[in-house]
Amino acid sequence: MVIDSGTSATGTEFSSGIPTELLGEARERASGLGPYQLAWWRLRRNRAALAFGAVFLLVLVLCLLAPVYAHDIAHTGPNDNHITQTVKVGGKLEDVVNSIGLPIGPTWHSRFFLGADTNGRDVAVRLLYGGRNSLEVGIVATLITMVLATIVGVVAGYSGGLLDGLLTRALDVIWAYPVVILGVALGAILAVSGIDVGFVKLKGSSLMVPAVVIGIVYVPYVAKPVRGQVLGLREREFIEAARVQGQGTLRIMFSELLPNVGSTVIVFVPLMLANAVLLEAGLSYLGAGVQPPNPSWGTMIADGISSIPAAIHLVLVPGIMLVLAVLSINVFGDGVRDALDPRAKIRIGR
Amino acid sequence: MRRFVVRRVAAAIGVLFVISVLTFLIFQTIPNGDPALRIGGRLATAQEIAQIRHEWGFDKPVYVQYARTMEKIFDGTVVSYTQGVNVLDEIRHGLPATLSLALGAGFIWLMLGILFGVVTAIKAGRFADRALTVLAFIGVSSPPFFLGALVIYYLGYKAGVVPLGGYVPLSQDPLQWFTHLIAPWLVLSVLFIGIYSRVLRSTLLDTLGEDYVRTARAKGISERRVLARHVLRNSLIPIISLWGLDFAQVIGGGAILTESVFSLHGVGQFAAESIGRLDLPPILVVTMLTAFAVVLLSAIVDILYAVLDPRIRLSG
Numbered sequence: 001m002v003i004d005s006g007t008s009a010t011g012t013e014f015s016s017g018i019p020t021e022l023l024g025e026a027r028e029r030a031s032g033l034g035p036y037q038l039a040w041w042r043l044r045r046n047r048a049a050l051a052f053g054a055v056f057l058l059v060l061v062l063c064l065l066a067p068v069y070a071h072d073i074a075h076t077g078p079n080d081n082h083i084t085q086t087v088k089v090g091g092k093l094e095d096v097v098n099s100i101g102l103p104i105g106p107t108w109h110s111r112f113f114l115g116a117d118t119n120g121r122d123v124a125v126r127l128l129y130g131g132r133n134s135l136e137v138g139i140v141a142t143l144i145t146m147v148l149a150t151i152v153g154v155v156a157g158y159s160g161g162l163l164d165g166l167l168t169r170a171l172d173v174i175w176a177y178p179v180v181i182l183g184v185a186l187g188a189i190l191a192v193s194g195i196d197v198g199f200v201k202l203k204g205s206s207l208m209v210p211a212v213v214i215g216i217v218y219v220p221y222v223a224k225p226v227r228g229q230v231l232g233l234r235e236r237e238f239i240e241a242a243r244v245q246g247q248g249t250l251r252i253m254f255s256e257l258l259p260n261v262g263s264t265v266i267v268f269v270p271l272m273l274a275n276a277v278l279l280e281a282g283l284s285y286l287g288a289g290v291q292p293p294n295p296s297w298g299t300m301i302a303d304g305i306s307s308i309p310a311a312i313h314l315v316l317v318p319g320i321m322l323v324l325a326v327l328s329i330n331v332f333g334d335g336v337r338d339a340l341d342p343r344a345k346i347r348i349g350r
Numbered sequence: 351m352r353r354f355v356v357r358r359v360a361a362a363i364g365v366l367f368v369i370s371v372l373t374f375l376i377f378q379t380i381p382n383g384d385p386a387l388r389i390g391g392r393l394a395t396a397q398e399i400a401q402i403r404h405e406w407g408f409d410k411p412v413y414v415q416y417a418r419t420m421e422k423i424f425d426g427t428v429v430s431y432t433q434g435v436n437v438l439d440e441i442r443h444g445l446p447a448t449l450s451l452a453l454g455a456g457f458i459w460l461m462l463g464i465l466f467g468v469v470t471a472i473k474a475g476r477f478a479d480r481a482l483t484v485l486a487f488i489g490v491s492s493p494p495f496f497l498g499a500l501v502i503y504y505l506g507y508k509a510g511v512v513p514l515g516g517y518v519p520l521s522q523d524p525l526q527w528f529t530h531l532i533a534p535w536l537v538l539s540v541l542f543i544g545i546y547s548r549v550l551r552s553t554l555l556d557t558l559g560e561d562y563v564r565t566a567r568a569k570g571i572s573e574r575r576v577l578a579r580h581v582l583r584n585s586l587i588p589i590i591s592l593w594g595l596d597f598a599q600v601i602g603g604g605a606i607l608t609e610s611v612f613s614l615h616g617v618g619q620f621a622a623e624s625i626g627r628l629d630l631p632p633i634l635v636v637t638m639l640t641a642f643a644v645v646l647l648s649a650i651v652d653i654l655y656a657v658l659d660p661r662i663r664l665s666g
Contacts, residue, residue, distance in 0.1 A: 169364065172365045176644045181640060185373070282607050286607070302495075315499045
C-alpha cells in the first residue's frame, strides 16, 4: 500500500554512488538510452514480472470474452436460473441443484464447467462476467485516483502556503477514515441514492459508483508521496533555475516537476489497480460494492461464504481467480518499480 | 518545536470536526435515506412518520440536528435509529473483541514483518528471499475474508482445529479466548506482514548502499553491528510509522472484513451491520472513533518524525 516514497529515485537522475552491480548499466546509459528506455530495457529482462504481466493480460482477455463463452460454450447467461433443471455428467443426469439445495460441483464439461451456485447459475459464466466487472471497477478507480492524486500532489507540494494547507487537510480527512469503512459507507449510501452532481448522473446499481468511491478513497495514498517528493524537488537548483528564468508556476509544475514525479506515479499505477480490485471485492462482500444480481468476484465470494460448508467451490473458484489476478498485477508492478528505480540493488527473477 | 506541536494538534482537531460534519451530511441528507421512514417501518402512516420526524428532530435545520446529535454523543445518550439501542453501550460491548484482535495481530504482524524483511534483505536474490517474497506477494494479494473463509472451512469444519468463529472474553476463559482469536490474528496479519516485509526489504537495500554504511564498514565495525546499529535503526522509522497508523485503524474498527468473516462482534462488525441498515448514529460514532485513533497516532508520528529527522521542515 505504501511504497517507500523516499527522496532517492527521481527516475531521471542517477546519484553519484552507482554501486558496482550497476556499472554495466551505467555504460549503457552512456550509450544514450533515456531513463524510460532504460527502465523498459530492465523490465524486459525481468522474466518473473513479464510472466505475471502475461498472466494478467490472459485473465483480462478471458474476462472480456465472457459473452463469447456464455453464448457459444456454456449456452447460458450470467443471471440465468437453472435451479430445476438437470445436466448430463458422465452419462447420467444430475440435478443442477439437488433436493436439499446443494448445487452441483465442477462438471468439467461445457455446461457448468465450474459447477453451479445455489440459484442454479453457471459459476464459470459468472466468474468471467464477474471478473469483467471487478476489473472494470478497478481500472476506472485507478484512473480516477492517479489523475486526482497527481494534480493534488503537485499543486499542493509546489504552491505551499494556504493552498497546500487546505489540500493537505482535505487529504488528511480522507486519510483519517479507515479505507474500508469510508468505502463501505459511501458505497452503501450511493448504491441507494446514485450519484447526481451536475453533469455526472449515475444510477445506484451502476458499476461506476463503486469505481468512483474507490478512486476517491485512495487519492491520499498517492497524493501524499507525490506532494512529499515535490516538496523536496521544489528546493532543488533546477527549479530555482526555472524560476529565475521567469517560467510561470503552471509551466514549472507541468514541464519541470511532473516529469520528475512521473516514475513515482507510474510505480503506483499497478499497486493502486491491485488495491482497487481488492477493495472492490471487500465492498461487494459487505454489500456496498457491485450490486446483485450483477456478478463480481467479491459478490461471488460473499455468496459462497454464506453457503459454507456445503459448497466450497463457490468460495474457491472466484477467490482463486481474484488472488491470481491481484497477484499478477502486484508482481508485474514490482517489476515496473524495480525497472524505474535506478538505485534498487538486486531484483528477483534475474 | 512547541509551535509545531500546537499547530499539529489544532489541525488534528479540525480534521475530526470536518469528518464528523461530512459523515453527518452524507448519511443524514441523502435521498431515500430519510431515517424517519426506517424508524417507522413499512406499515407506518404518514401521520406517524411526521410524528417520528418531529420527535427525533428531523424537521429541524441540518445544523441543529448535527449539534443535537453531537451533544448526545458527548453525554453518552446517543441511540441507534433502527435498533433502539444505546450506541456507546454497543461499542463498549464490542471493544474488548476489537482490542484483543488489534493487540494480538498488531504484535504478530510487526514482529514477522520485521523478521521477513530483514531475512529477505540479507539473503537478497537467494532462495530464502525468493520464497518469502512469493509468500509476501500472495499475502498482499489475498482479501482477508477469502482467507478467513478458507481457514473456517478447512481448519474449522474439516479438521476441527479452530472454532468456527465468535469471540470468548479473556476474563471468561483465557484458553478459549486464545483459540478463538488465533485464526483472526493470523488472517489479519497476513496482509500487513506482506506489506511491511516488502517495505522494509527495499528500505534496507537502499540504506545498505548509503555512503555512511560504507564508512561504517570501512572503519572495521562488524557486519552484525553495522546492520543493527546503522542500517536497521534507520530503516525501521517508516515501518514504525506505518504500524502506528494501521494499528489505529484496526482499533477503531477498521478490520471490518476480518471481524465480519469470523463474527467477532467487535466494533468493526457493528459498523458493518449499521452501514447495511444506513443507521447514522453508530456509523457516526465508529467513524469518529477510528478517525480519532488515526489522527492522534498520525500527529504523534509527524511530531516524532520532526524530532528524529531535523531535515524535515516543520511546516506541516
